[in-house]
Amino acid sequence: MKITDARVIVCCPGRNFVTLKIETEDGVTGLGDATLNGRELAVVSYLEDHVLPCLIGRDARCIEDTWQYLYRGAYWRRGPVTMAAISAVDVALWDIKAKCAGMPLYQLLGGRSRGGALVYGHANGRTLDEALAAVAQFKAEGFRAIRVQCGLPDIEKVYGVANGDGPYEPAKKGLPPEEQWSTPDYLRFVPQVFAKVRAEFGNGPLLLHDVHHRLSPNEAARLGQDLEPYRLFWMEDPTPAENQAGFRLIRQRTTTPLAVGEIFNTVWDCKQLIEEQLIDYIRATILHAGGVTHMRTIAALAGLHQVRTGMHGATDLSPVTLGAQVHFDTWVPNFGIQELMLHEPVTGEVFSCDYRFEDGYLVTGDKPGHGVEIDEAKAADYPYEPAYLPVNRLTDGTLWDW
Ligand code: CS2
Numbered sequence: 001m002k003i004t005d006a007r008v009i010v011c012c013p014g015r016n017f018v019t020l021k022i023e024t025e026d027g028v029t030g031l032g033d034a035t036l037n038g039r040e041l042a043v044v045s046y047l048e049d050h051v052l053p054c055l056i057g058r059d060a061r062c063i064e065d066t067w068q069y070l071y072r073g074a075y076w077r078r079g080p081v082t083m084a085a086i087s088a089v090d091v092a093l094w095d096i097k098a099k100c101a102g103m104p105l106y107q108l109l110g111g112r113s114r115g116g117a118l119v120y121g122h123a124n125g126r127t128l129d130e131a132l133a134a135v136a137q138f139k140a141e142g143f144r145a146i147r148v149q150c151g152l153p154d155i156e157k158v159y160g161v162a163n164g165d166g167p168y169e170p171a172k173k174g175l176p177p178e179e180q181w182s183t184p185d186y187l188r189f190v191p192q193v194f195a196k197v198r199a200e201f202g203n204g205p206l207l208l209h210d211v212h213h214r215l216s217p218n219e220a221a222r223l224g225q226d227l228e229p230y231r232l233f234w235m236e237d238p239t240p241a242e243n244q245a246g247f248r249l250i251r252q253r254t255t256t257p258l259a260v261g262e263i264f265n266t267v268w269d270c271k272q273l274i275e276e277q278l279i280d281y282i283r284a285t286i287l288h289a290g291g292v293t294h295m296r297t298i299a300a301l302a303g304l305h306q307v308r309t310g311m312h313g314a315t316d317l318s319p320v321t322l323g324a325q326v327h328f329d330t331w332v333p334n335f336g337i338q339e340l341m342l343h344e345p346v347t348g349e350v351f352s353c354d355y356r357f358e359d360g361y362l363v364t365g366d367k368p369g370h371g372v373e374i375d376e377a378k379a380a381d382y383p384y385e386p387a388y389l390p391v392n393r394l395t396d397g398t399l400w401d402w
């Protein structure tokens with residue numbers, strides 16, 4: 001079954017998405033997501049200039065061979081641009097294979113392991129009162145697990161908090177906006193936030209928090225200890241993870257569960273973290289870590305070491321990725337949780353999905369494939385708009401991790 005056409009669709013229904021559509025000689029099509037937030041066009045070029053010419057004429061059924069061809073064959077391995085491009089091809093080919101088999105993707109992966117994927121939503125507020133109101137709202141909507149982020153009293157803009165009345169969306173049109181950071185203020189304030197949330201909502205909700213790579217291992221250990229009384233589901237990205245050994249220090253000093261990996265591209269980014277059991281949840285995604293094919297490798301290694309999945313699911317992952325991930329979550333034995341940051345309604349004009357939110361879970365339908373389709377004519381109504389993630393500075397102006 002030859003691949004006869006492959007094209008990249010760039011659109012901005014609410015935010016930018018890069019989608020790959022592969023067509024085969026018998027008319028079956030598959031979709032993959034290649035969105036790399038703030039660096040979208042680099043992946044478009046990688047695909048259009050270097051990958052797609054090699055795909056035409058290949059057998060769409062040979063997913064593994066194509067993965068190896070694009071990974072080993074490029075000579076230049078790994079990296080977010082390469083791996084997002086490989087993922088888009090891989091997911092589109094899994095979509096095609098599942099459609100040809102007449103099965104939803106989770107069936108092809110090994111079948112259902114659970115009814116639905118437990119998801120967590122994003123409650124945030126500029127003030128503690130706003131954050132508490134947001135938690136109440138997520139609870140009322142049926143979320144069982146809630147991530148809580150709160151502004152810092154003396155800092156104007158921090159990660160994870162909406163600035164206006166609209167939903168939180170970090171990428172902004174135009175050049176990169178700037179946010180501010182103060183580690184001492186943060187370390188003092190966050191435990192108070194969770195004390196308040198537990199006092200108000202009791203032990204029922206599963207609570208999560210994203211540190212967003214801003215602390216040193218020692219500072220993260222302090223925060224982990226201070227949060228222990230509030231029994232978090234996880235503390236995410238406590239420190240940048242290029243130095244995997246850095247997690248030893250955090251791990252030895254706190255029982256607060258640790259999650260990391262939304263920016264990882266391959267199993268090599270988390271091999272030591274997993275093998276030494278330095279983390280509890282691996283957040284690598286189908287989109288940025290090489291598709292369904294490579295996420296299986298990561299999840300299998302994680303499973304050997306009692307690490308569970310907790311895939312990234314922010315709005316910069318398109319509905320195509322979320323669709324594929326819900327199938328993966330429905331099957332993978334060592335599933336932990338799935339992030340769910342809802343796309344704006346306008347995104348739904350371009351992408352149609354076969355997954356739904358039900359009682360705190362994402363449940364996939366039974367359409368063959370991953371169940372997400374794109375309306376290309378509608379997509380053309382929303383052309384690409386340059387947008388960047390923020391950069392972060394300490395209060396004295398020093399550039400910091402965002
Ligand atoms: C995040 C994201 O969802 C998360 O956990 O860390 O908000 C992240 O900042 C964006 O996906 C960046 O593209």
Ligand code: MG
Pocket residue numbers: 210212236237262
């Ligand atoms: Mg995160």
